[in-house]
Amino acid sequence: MKKNIAIVMGGYSSEFGISIKSGNVVYKYLNRTAYVPYRIVITKDKWIYLDEQDKEFPVDKSDFSIFLGQEKIYFDCVFNAIHGTPGEDGLLQAYLELLGIPQTSCNHYEAALTFNKRDLLSTLKPYGVRCATSYYVNKGQSIDTKAIVEKVGLPCFVKANRAGSSYGISKVYQSEDLEKAIDHAFSEDDQVIIESYLDGTEVSVGVITYQNEVKVLPITEIVSENDFFDFEAKYLGKSQEITPARISKVQESNVTALAEFIYRTLGLKGYSRSEFIFMGDDPYLLEVNTTPGLTEESILPQQAQAAGINLEQLFASAIEEAIQ
Template sequence: MKKNIAIIMGGYSSEVDISLKSGEVVYAHLNNDSYNAYRIHILKDKWVGLDENGQMFPVNRHDFSVDFGQGPLTFDCVFNAIHGTPGEDGYMQAYFALLGIPQTSCDYYQAALTFNKRDLLSVLRPYGVKCARSYHLNKEDELDTVAILEKVGLPCFVKANKAGSSFGVFKVYQERELKACIEKAFEEDDELIIEAALEGTEVSVGVIRYEGKITVLPITEIVSENDFFDYEAKYQGKSTEITPARISDEQARKVSEVASMVYRVLKMKGYSRSEFIFIGDEPHMLEMNSNPGLTEESILPQQARVAGISLRKLFESAVEDALNQKY
């Protein structure tokens, strides 16, 4: 008997449109011989299920069921394609854990931790993971630009602490630019991380559970036409993504070992994609995404293709892995 799979997409953040695209790709490629797939939009003003014609039906949030006209339909598993809150920061994971419904991304604690750039890097430093010098700033804190620049120098990056797709990220070259960039970043989040700019080759490393095994995918080199790998570079063709990356065997070994170790140490599940910059042969971690983009042009699907994994197999493996988890 085919399993009912809810593909949740949308979310409450600036990444809503990207998530809707990811969810539609999953819906198009998920194996319909094994599963009955249903699109579920999780939006600020509504939670709705869509039928094959795009007609919307409300989600019963008490048990996450949908009545498409033939009585309440429940789901055997949830495919989580939400980028940003509430699908990547632990809220949906905790909700489904309480309901006892398997879902394809990591657990709620890991989601909350990896979504918080400051906390993630703080947890990983004792394991020897290298990262940039940083300064933490909250919205209610007194702004001391002198102290910030004494810590991180110029150029530096001002980043919203809990945001994705490079929303709320600004590169600062001169002290007079710093205050304005901080104010803009606070529009995305009330916590910031300000980091020294690392100059070197940037790579993205996907680590997934595939057919029950932790697997490091081929590494992608990021060459941005812009100052850094910003929203335009990621989604509007302003970058070149080269898989496999043009790095040495030693660099590939080191960054693969770090990415795999981080996945294991954090007890991750599902997909992850971590960003690193090489200083010499040493990879310095920038962040980890626990629900990376799944559009046709997104990095993780590119890496899977190079590894010989079709989107159908990639998505099916995530669902089967979730269904085999014990709740």
């Protein structure tokens, strides 16, 4: 019997449009012989099901179901394609867990932890995971630019603590530009992390659970045409994403082992994509994404393809793992 699959997309953050693209790719490639897919768009104002003609039907939040005519549709699994809140920070996962509905991403605590860059790095540092030197600022606090520069140096990166897709990020070369960069980050979050600049090769490593086994996908090297891997570089073609990465065997072995270690240590499931920068042969962790982009051009699908996994197989495996 076919399973009803809710593909949730949208969300409350600046990543709304990217999430819609990811969700529509999942909808396109999901195997119709095994699944009946439903596009569920979540916004702050409404939760709706969109049919083939883009007609809207409200979602009953009490049990996460929809009415189509006289029929009430329940879902066997939720495919989480929301980047940012509430799909990547644990809110949606906790809601679905309370309802007993399986979903394809990691559980609510792990999602909240990985979405918070400060907490993630603080959790992993005791395990010997290398990271950039960092400095924290919260909205409403006074900004001591001298103290920031003394700790992290220049240039440095100013980032929104809980945001993705490079929203709210700036590379700062002069101390007089710090406050402007921090204000820019505050447009995305009320917590900011400022990190030292790491000058090395940047790579992205996908780790997934596929056919009941944790699998590290081929590594992608990031070569940005811009000053760093910003929004334009990620989504507007201003970068090269080279899979497999042009790194040494030692570097490949080190980052593969570390990415799998992080996935297992944090108790992740489903998809993850971790970003690293090499300083010599040592990978330094930047962040972990637990609902990475799933468009045909996105990094994780590229890596899966390089591993011989097509999108239909990739998406079906996530659903079956979640249901199990």
